[in-house]
Amino acid sequence: xxxxxxxxxxxxxxxxxxxxxxxxxxxxxxxxxxxxxxxxxxxxxxxxxxxxxxxxxxxxxxxxxxxxxxxxxxxxxxxxxxxxxxxxxxxxxxxxxxxxxxxxxxxxxxxxxxxxxxxxxxxxxxxxxxxxxxxxxxxxxxxxxxxxxxxxxxxxxxxxxxxxxxxxxxxxxxxxxxxxxxxxxxxxxxxxxxxxxxxxxxxxxxxxxxxxxxxxxxxxxxxxxxxxxxxxxxxxxxxxxxxxxxxxxxxxxxxxxxxxxxxxxxxxxxxxxxxxxxxxxxxxxxxxxxxxxxxxxx
Amino acid sequence: xxxxxxxxxxxxxxxxxxxxxxxxxxxxxxxxxxxxxxxxxxxxxxxxxxxxxxxxxxxxxxxxxxxxxxxxxxxxxxxxxxxxxxxxxxxxxxxxxxxxxxxxxxxxxxxxxxxxxxxxxxxxxxxxxxxxxxxxxxxxxxxxxxxxxxxxxxxxxxxxxxxxxxxxxxxxxxxxxxxxxxxxxxxxxxxxxxxxxxxxxxxxxxxxxxxxxxxxxxxxxxxxxxxxxxxxxxxxxxxxxxxxxxxxxxxxxxxxxxxxxxxxxxxxxxxxxxxxxxxxxxxxxxxxxxxxxxxxxxxxxxxxxxxxxxxxxxxxxxxxxxxxxxxxxxxxxxxxxxxxxxxxxxxxxxxxxxxxxxxxxxxxxxxxxxxxxxxxxxxxxxxxxxxxxxxxxxxxxxxxxxxxxxxxxxxxxxxxxxxxxxxxxxxxxxxxxxxxxxxxxxxxxxxxxxxxxxxxxxxxxxxx
Numbered sequence: 001x002x003x004x005x006x007x008x009x010x011x012x013x014x015x016x017x018x019x020x021x022x023x024x025x026x027x028x029x030x031x032x033x034x035x036x037x038x039x040x041x042x043x044x045x046x047x048x049x050x051x052x053x054x055x056x057x058x059x060x061x062x063x064x065x066x067x068x069x070x071x072x073x074x075x076x077x078x079x080x081x082x083x084x085x086x087x088x089x090x091x092x093x094x095x096x097x098x099x100x101x102x103x104x105x106x107x108x109x110x111x112x113x114x115x116x117x118x119x120x121x122x123x124x125x126x127x128x129x130x131x132x133x134x135x136x137x138x139x140x141x142x143x144x145x146x147x148x149x150x151x152x153x154x155x156x157x158x159x160x161x162x163x164x165x166x167x168x169x170x171x172x173x174x175x176x177x178x179x180x181x182x183x184x185x186x187x188x189x190x191x192x193x194x195x196x197x198x199x200x201x202x203x204x205x206x207x208x209x210x211x212x213x214x215x216x217x218x219x220x221x222x223x224x225x226x227x228x229x230x231x232x233x234x235x236x237x238x239x240x241x242x243x244x245x246x247x248x249x250x251x252x253x254x255x256x257x258x259x260x261x262x263x264x265x266x267x268x269x270x271x272x273x274x275x276x277x278x279x280x281x282x283x284x285x286x287x288x289x290x291x292x293x294x295x296x297x298x
Numbered sequence: 299x300x301x302x303x304x305x306x307x308x309x310x311x312x313x314x315x316x317x318x319x320x321x322x323x324x325x326x327x328x329x330x331x332x333x334x335x336x337x338x339x340x341x342x343x344x345x346x347x348x349x350x351x352x353x354x355x356x357x358x359x360x361x362x363x364x365x366x367x368x369x370x371x372x373x374x375x376x377x378x379x380x381x382x383x384x385x386x387x388x389x390x391x392x393x394x395x396x397x398x399x400x401x402x403x404x405x406x407x408x409x410x411x412x413x414x415x416x417x418x419x420x421x422x423x424x425x426x427x428x429x430x431x432x433x434x435x436x437x438x439x440x441x442x443x444x445x446x447x448x449x450x451x452x453x454x455x456x457x458x459x460x461x462x463x464x465x466x467x468x469x470x471x472x473x474x475x476x477x478x479x480x481x482x483x484x485x486x487x488x489x490x491x492x493x494x495x496x497x498x499x500x501x502x503x504x505x506x507x508x509x510x511x512x513x514x515x516x517x518x519x520x521x522x523x524x525x526x527x528x529x530x531x532x533x534x535x536x537x538x539x540x541x542x543x544x545x546x547x548x549x550x551x552x553x554x555x556x557x558x559x560x561x562x563x564x565x566x567x568x569x570x571x572x573x574x575x576x577x578x579x580x581x582x583x584x585x586x587x588x589x590x591x592x593x594x595x596x597x598x599x600x601x602x603x604x605x606x607x608x609x610x611x612x613x614x615x616x617x618x619x620x621x622x623x624x625x626x627x628x629x630x631x632x633x634x635x636x637x638x639x640x641x642x643x644x645x646x647x648x649x650x651x652x653x654x655x656x657x658x659x660x661x662x663x664x665x666x667x668x669x670x671x672x673x674x675x676x677x678x679x680x681x682x683x684x685x686x687x688x689x690x691x692x693x694x695x696x697x698x699x700x701x702x703x704x705x706x707x708x709x710x711x712x713x714x715x716x717x718x719x720x721x722x723x724x725x726x727x728x729x730x731x732x733x734x735x736x737x738x739x740x741x742x743x744x745x746x747x748x749x750x751x752x753x754x755x756x757x758x759x760x761x762x
Contacts, residue, residue: 082621102627112622116640116717125636126626157717177626 006265012248020246023057023229027093029213030056030079030181035088037074047238048074052088054232054241056181061207061214063228065221067274071239072217076185079215080106092180102130105174109186111166113158119145119169120154126177144172147206164195171206181213188223197255200226204253221270225263226253233273242273333501340500343492351493353414353449354486356380357406362488364413367496376488384458384484391481399482407483408432408462411439414489418446433473436463451489458484499687508691511676523676527695530672533589533664537596538657542650545604550646552605553612554638563609566602574599574660578667587668595667599660604653611645612638644715651707658700 012020035052038045048071056062066072077083079090081100090097092104105126113122120141127137145154148168158166167187174182188196200223207214218224224231225247233242248262257263307317316324339345350373355363357380362368368376408429415421415435425431438444439451440463451459462483470477494500499507512523521529551558574595581591581598615638623637665674673692680688711718 080621080625082624100621100624102625104625106622106625108618108622110616110618112616112618114619114623114637114641116643116715125623125628129623129627129629129632129636159717173626183625 004261004264006268007261009245009248009262009265009269011262012246013250016246016248016250019251020229023060026057026059028055029058029060029093030215031091031094032056032079033089033091035075035078035085035090037071037078037083038086049078049085050238050240052239052241054244056213056215059211059213061204061216061227061229062232063224063230064215064217064232064234065224065270065274066219066234066239067236068219070234070236072219072234073185075234075239076106076183076215076217080104080183102126102177103180104183105177105179105181106183107167107170107174107185107187109189111158111163111170111190113166113169113173115158118155118157119150119161122158122169123173123176126173130177141172141176144176145169147175147209148172148202162195163191164199167191167199168202171203175206175210175212179212181215184214184216186218187216189218189220196223201255203227208252219274221267221274222258224270225249225266226255226258231266231270233270235273245269336501340494340498340502347492347494349493349495350490352488352490353417354451354455354489355410355413356488357410357485364410367493368488368490370492373488373490380485380487384487387482387484399480401478401480404479404483405429407485408436410486411435411459414446414449414451417449420444420446429475430473433466436466437471439463440467449489449491452487455486455489458486496684497686499690503687504690504694507685507687508695511688511691526672526676530661530665530674530696531699533592533596533672534654534657534661536589536593537660537664538600538654540593540597541601541604541653541657545601545608545653546646549605549608550612550634550638550642553609553642554634559609563606566605570602570606575663575667578663582668589671591668592664592671595664596657596660599664600653600656603656604649607649607652608646611642611649614645615641644711644718647707647711647714651704654707655700655704658696661696 032052032054035049036047037049038047040046052075064072064075074083078085079097081097081104097104114125117125120138123141123144124132124134124137127140128134132140142151142154145151148171150165150168150172153161153165158169161169170187171182188199191199203214204227206212216224216227226249228247231245231247233245234240235242245266247266249257249260249266307314309316309320315321348370349367350370352362352364352366352368355366356376357363362376409427409432412421412426412432415432416423416426420435420438421428421431435444436459439446439456439459465479465481465483469479516522548558548562552562553559577598578591578595581594585591585594619637619641620633623633628636661672662674662677665672666678670678673696676692677689680686
């Protein structure tokens, strides 16, 4: 079998290298320092995360990748303040995270729109929580709804929307509070492939137009390479930082790049990290021949 | 070419809904079937009818009077007993002895025809003891001037009528108290028609009794049926509202804060196993004999269960919604009032509907304690008098009110919770009944609400 000769994923074109140099110059938006999380105690003790350290720069789009069960959910919940770390600390613009707050917007995989509120009211929710009055919240919510292209549906209830539309409302709702950082927990995991692809490009557009740092958790390699400036790969049990990969694919991204050498090389590297050959094993299914049909199939 | 199937859908199919028209048909049958069975059992004589309802009483040695029920097996014995008494009278007459007897006894014997006479409208209801009129009736029957049709007297009784008139006429052709015979007359034989036991009145009787009781002017100092119904409604809804007022906030707190949950739930869980009626005498002692203990009993019967249900309902709220609200900047108070409360409200509404059903079940027991009131007073007193034709309308009325209240509440859901109604509602009877009407009025309401109802495809929006 013939395979493509791929370049080293660490090779960066001049533009890309310059871009990363500029990125590293920016202030750190979120700093994660020595984060560990242990669930349970005694014999049942399970270490979910061990000594996680990384920085996210302002306006960066970072993807956190990992196989399921490697502590992704625990990590994002700690960053959001919904869970407390056993050790270590998270800083947003230098201030330690004490709990959930409007400076970190979050988009969940399960939409989590309030079903009893219309689209507009959902987007207004955070604004009203942070002290805006109804009129100004309403006006601001309209802008965000327009940004995600759902103006026609501002008076619809969530159950009347498709999955992709719901997730766009959730993004608008999170952004309306003008958070410093947007945490996204496998936000497109429940969508079908086509909608998912569409949503990814929507998200890149939004990221370009809005002053926001994105931390995007996913297990889909394509998605990570397509979206991210840098990919943080988590190793499972316990969750540890495997590698921080700088994606050498130039901006601005398009779906055509899916087949570019840099893209494939990065994806291959991620594949190696997440599903190492050594772990895949050579297991074959026990084969019981149940068919008489002959050789043309083989 | 594909063959067209006339019935696209079979009647029996596991976990598949029938078409709306079929659902409606089955709903109608579900009500008509029990009614039909009741009618058949009541109106087709050979189906059951284990008793004889007496039209002519037995009197004499027996205690049976007109209107009484006698078992079919026992009835011949009763008849034979009277026949035997008549035979003795005849035998004594035959030997020419002057048997003992009295005018008073004879008048009683004659009066025994009154029941049938009233039914035939030959006698007024208030003339049952008018001996002169009754005398005329005997005369009329014997001479053939008067004929009873519904019910008619059987031949044996007609013979007795004639024989007695012979005796009477020999004394006086018209009623004359001075010339009333004292020699014993023959007694009418008990006569009746097959009937169901007294506890199963026919639908017609129940309907008549219902209409009669509802339109009747009550005796002095007594309340009308309407007032009684109002009393009962006050007891049910009063007790229910009281339970709701306490259970809703407490339940939401207990379901939201573990602190309140652990503080309240264990005791309530224990308390609910103590049946509410067990407290009835205590309640009367504490609260007096009037309305207060009744409300309290409905409250006691409803509150603990409702509280536990609302607690459970509150816990069912998706915790992700709470977390989402936190990441949007909500704190305790807003999480409670802006997320928990609106999020569980439709389910609490359903819990309340179920609790209202319980309140109705406690009604009868509640109204029995202390001074009997409301509809239960009718059930209890008329039931004791075995007037079951008056008891049934009340029982059915309670059922109808309870059922339709619930149906209306179920139907209101779609207006109270437009965001939730489509997911869970839609199966109610009224809902189905109004669907036709709704199809017609919907466009108008849509225009009013100006909200898109259909599930929208995101493809539509790409252009925008």
